[in-house]
Amino acid sequence: METVYLAGGCLWGVQAFIKTLPGVEFTEAGRANGSSYTLDGDYDGYAECVKTGFDPAVITITELMEYLFEIIDPYSLNQQGEDIGEKYRTGVYSEKPEHLTEAEAFLRERTDYDLIMVEVLLLTNYIKSAEEHQDRLDKHPGDYCHISRGLLRKYNR
Numbered sequence: 001m002e003t004v005y006l007a008g009g010c011l012w013g014v015q016a017f018i019k020t021l022p023g024v025e026f027t028e029a030g031r032a033n034g035s036s037y038t039l040d041g042d043y044d045g046y047a048e049c050v051k052t053g054f055d056p057a058v059i060t061i062t063e064l065m066e067y068l069f070e071i072i073d074p075y076s077l078n079q080q081g082e083d084i085g086e087k088y089r090t091g092v093y094s095e096k097p098e099h100l101t102e103a104e105a106f107l108r109e110r111t112d113y114d115l116i117m118v119e120v121l122l123l124t125n126y127i128k129s130a131e132e133h134q135d136r137l138d139k140h141p142g143d144y145c146h147i148s149r150g151l152l153r154k155y156n157r
Contacts, residue, residue, distance in 0.1 A: 005030070065106040075116065081145075100121070
């Protein structure tokens with residue numbers, strides 16, 4: 001199993017979507033690439049993200065990127081749906097440079113590459129979100145989410 005961190009705006013919907021994909025073995029709501037080591041206070045530069053454990057024999061980084069692009073607006077900087085701010089930026093973070101190389105290759109193959117606002121960066125810091133944010137849409141299905149309910153159900157197994 002390998003791990004990648006996917007940011008696509010508010011993490012509630014991203015987690016609800018990503019955990020349904022084939023080859024995804026676990027998800028965890030969290031924050032990536034900030035400057036503090038605590039959940040207390042501001043986001044300190046963090047992006048809301050979903051720690052994603054996956055089987056690379058079943059699903060690749062490229063395929064994860066294709067799925068991510070189904071639920072985000074890749075041209076929007078620091079905003080997805082009604083959620084606005086740096087913590088809602090989109091990105092792919094990993095401790096494995098080969099993951100980043102594959103993600104960057106996916107982006108570069110697109111004809112609109114110069115317009116894409118998705119970060120592809122080495123993971124420098126990660127904090128697991130509070131328990132109330134883990135699988136939030138399962139616990140509170142009526143909560144706001146920028147991802148359509150149809151897409152959230154599309155791959156539900």
